[in-house]
Amino acid sequence: MAESRAAAGSQAHTLRALGDPAGNLAAFMGRHGHTPDDLLGQMSTSLGEPSLAVASGSVVVGYANHKSDVDLYAIGDVPDTQRVPIISHELGPMIDLSLIDQGQLRQQLTWLKESPQVLAVGGAVADQWRTTRRILHRALRLAYGVVLRSTPEWAAIQASLRLGWLADKAVIWWRLEAWRRLVTARWLEPVNPALAAQLACEARLFALKAVTAEAGYAYPHQKWVSTELRAMGRDDLLALFRQALQAAWDVTVPVRDTDKVVDGLIGSPPSNLVVEAAYVPGVATHRLGDSTLVSRWELRGGRLDTAQLPAVRHDGHAIWRGSLEETPPEWLRQLAALGMVWIGVGHAAP
């Protein structure tokens, strides 16, 4: 498959796709007897003319298999459908249409660009992670998209997404995801080696995704990482990819082996990274003598050998912070083993 630049950029991390996105879209629509312009008809006239209409998804990036669909984004003064696209089969192939409120999107993109850190610590750990992921992924999908219609303002905004800063943030995001898996794998290795092995595998896969993103393959879904490595001609990294998938099921591979692999791919973590742990929703604790009963939704739980657990807080904020290398206190390791905490990795405030 031919590799080409999706857009010209002034910085190192120019977005790359397989083939030319506009050509990929036209070829895909052509196979179904349509043109990209027919996609505009999928946007209900009752919504008015969108300020920006973009076709994106794995088809456009050139990763598609025969079951792939086209993601259509209509940005304007519309109700935001958020995560739930409207599905249409009218043109033959499946079309997922997402409506995005332009005021909200403008704010989100400004926030993303101007935030000094990709993921800052403090606040509700899991919620902050989810919000950042949603906005980053949305921005990347739009960056890769073929513009079907736009106002001058939105044409400029869409073009600015391809100038390198967004791909730089994507690289950092995937690195954080690799370290988040690695930290949890280290914590759980003594108590749940099977789960630790899966997390170690994921740490390697996310580190590989950071490498492909650094080469410009920043499309936001890690399942295409082998396709990207092949496009880069990196047989050595494809071998690492397969080793990762094998190690997922091998509890005899120590997590420290993954430390070395991840270090080799993305380097050592910067010193300002912080690990945070927050209770997951539905957790309640009950003191029982020298121990504490921990339950979730009152349907599943365990008994911890300590009477000193941090109080449950319902705002999702951290109950513990530490460094990546730190051994967690035993109560925290037990909570992690019971699946009662959400573990995050982010940057400390400067």
Place this chain on the structure above:
Amino acid sequence: MQRLDDTRRWVTERAAGIVRLTLTCASLREDTEGGVQAADFDYAAYVARELILRTLSVASVCAGGELELDETQTTFDWFEGVSDDLIAEGSGLALELVGQGPADAEEWLARLSGFVAKAEAMLDLGHPVPDSRASDEMFASLALARDWIDVCAELGGPVIAIAAP
């Protein structure tokens, strides 16, 4: 007649298992089949690992495991309470795809279906879960999920936690 020790947990387990099978597993099966049929075993191995973990989580939820599948939560345990035999079957299937892929792709896909069916049988519904990918079964699968989620809500179960995997 079937005696149940804890009706709220029993209904919540089944509702959670049905949602996992009809939503997450269905699309991952489609991805896996697409990859295997295109002989892209690297892609297929990636998505099959995710499918196999989610299938094991259906067996886990029926064995006292976690009810809320949050795949962004790194501490979520796919294996809690699952028998060693079923884990070995899943890992065997996953490992066969890595590298050259299975000698007979169709036979591998048939064994994958058998593996998913074993986890599905643990829900003890007395009938297969309709295929949410098939146009003639899509509404039946949605109706099944809705019915169990409704009863879960009536019993005061954590509907929010299980309805959006």
